[in-house]
Amino acid sequence: MGEGREQNEAFVTLATNDTYALGCLVLGSSLRRVGTTRQLAVMVTSGVSQSMRQQLGGLFNQVVEVNVLDSSDTCNLELLGRPDLSVTFTKFHCWRLTQYQKCVFMDADTLVVQNVDELFDREELSAAPDAGWPDCFNSGVFVYVPSEQTYRNLLSFAVTGGSFDGGDQGLLNLYFNKWATEDIGKHLPFTFNVVSQAFYSYLPAFKQFYDNIKVVHFIGAVKPWHHAYNTASRTVTQLPGTGHSQQFLQMWWNIFMDSVQPNLDPQLYESERV
Numbered sequence: 432m433g434e435g436r437e438q439n440e441a442f443v444t445l446a447t448n449d450t451y452a453l454g455c456l457v458l459g460s461s462l463r464r465v466g467t468t469r470q471l472a473v474m475v476t477s478g479v480s481q482s483m484r485q486q487l488g489g490l491f492n493q494v495v496e497v498n499v500l501d502s503s504d505t506c507n508l509e510l511l512g513r514p515d516l517s518v519t520f521t522k523f524h525c526w527r528l529t530q531y532q533k534c535v536f537m538d539a540d541t542l543v544v545q546n547v548d549e550l551f552d553r554e555e556l557s558a559a560p561d562a563g564w565p566d567c568f569n570s571g572v573f574v575y576v577p578s579e580q581t582y583r584n585l586l587s588f589a590v591t592g593g594s595f596d597g598g599d600q601g602l603l604n605l606y607f608n609k610w611a612t613e614d615i616g617k618h619l620p621f622t623f624n625v626v627s628q629a630f631y632s633y634l635p636a637f638k639q640f641y642d643n644i645k646v647v648h649f650i651g652a653v654k655p656w657h658h659a660y661n662t663a664s665r666t667v668t669q670l671p672g673t674g675h676s677q678q679f680l681q682m683w684w685n686i687f688m689d690s691v692q693p694n695l696d697p698q699l700y701e702s703e704r705v
């Protein structure tokens with residue numbers, strides 16, 4: 432292992448508001464719990480409060496302010512039923528963190544359950560297959576190399592080509608369009624980005640490989656923080672129809688209650704609970 436990788440490699444996440452920032456806090460805590468040796472960076476936009484930035488600063492090595500980048504692709508986004516996803520174009524700012532030599536981007540709705548530092552041995556662009564269309568990668572977890580040039584290329588590509596789903600995943604898949612065929616080394620095992628509904632789509636595999644799961648991803652409009660939590664029994668109530676696994680939700684809430692909630696500004700917590 433080369434010198435300085437602890438300083439030059441980072442996990443990067445993103446929040447455009449205080450609610451997603453709660454996800455970043457759980458994600459960051461989960462990375463600390465599994466003993467990562469790498470840096471933690473979080474990108475925030477103007478929608479994240481001062482108080483929340485302070486909270487993030489206590490956990491992440493770096494809190495970086497970025498501008499919201501709108502895909503201006505309202506039509507496609509509405510088709511997808513997720514107009515909120517336009518902010519995910521903001522994700523591309525992660526390529527501008529050139530103080531790092533290599534990074535792993537992780538969505539704010541992911542949770543690390545086992546150490547994943549080995550990801551930094553992979554090349555750009557490495558990602559796991561999307562459960563809905565496995566010839567596309569899921570953009571909730573990916574290995575990349577920061578570069579201003581790549582950032583500019585992505586933006587001009589976005590302007591000329593657009594994204595087939597109106598979000599970052601469609602665009603990244605068109606840009607890194609050799610991912611499916613070129614190099615199997617860039618295919619991360621599914622265990623690095625297990626959608627929390629996987630138990631439903633392939634239960635026997637879920638049971639067989641459960642112990643190998645390293646990262647859980649709570650995709651969809653309903654996130655762990657939308658669920659009700661009973662403080663007396665210390666259990667989360669699964670919302671019907673979301674498909675999120677009860678076990679994974681409970682893992683998320685355990686970390687939230689143990690590591691995040693005790694340090695949270697009470698006013699912030701009250702105002703952000705849905």
Ligand code: UDP
Nearest residue numbers: 445446447451515518519538539540650651
């Ligand atoms: N995000 C954000 N604010 C939003 C929507 C998304 O900060 O209003 C960021 C956040 O890091 C989130 C990522 O963009 O995890 C991708 O969005 P999301 O996870 O909701 O999409 P999904 O994984 O459900 O497709």
Ligand code: MN
Nearest residue numbers: 538540571650
């Ligand atoms: Mn996500």
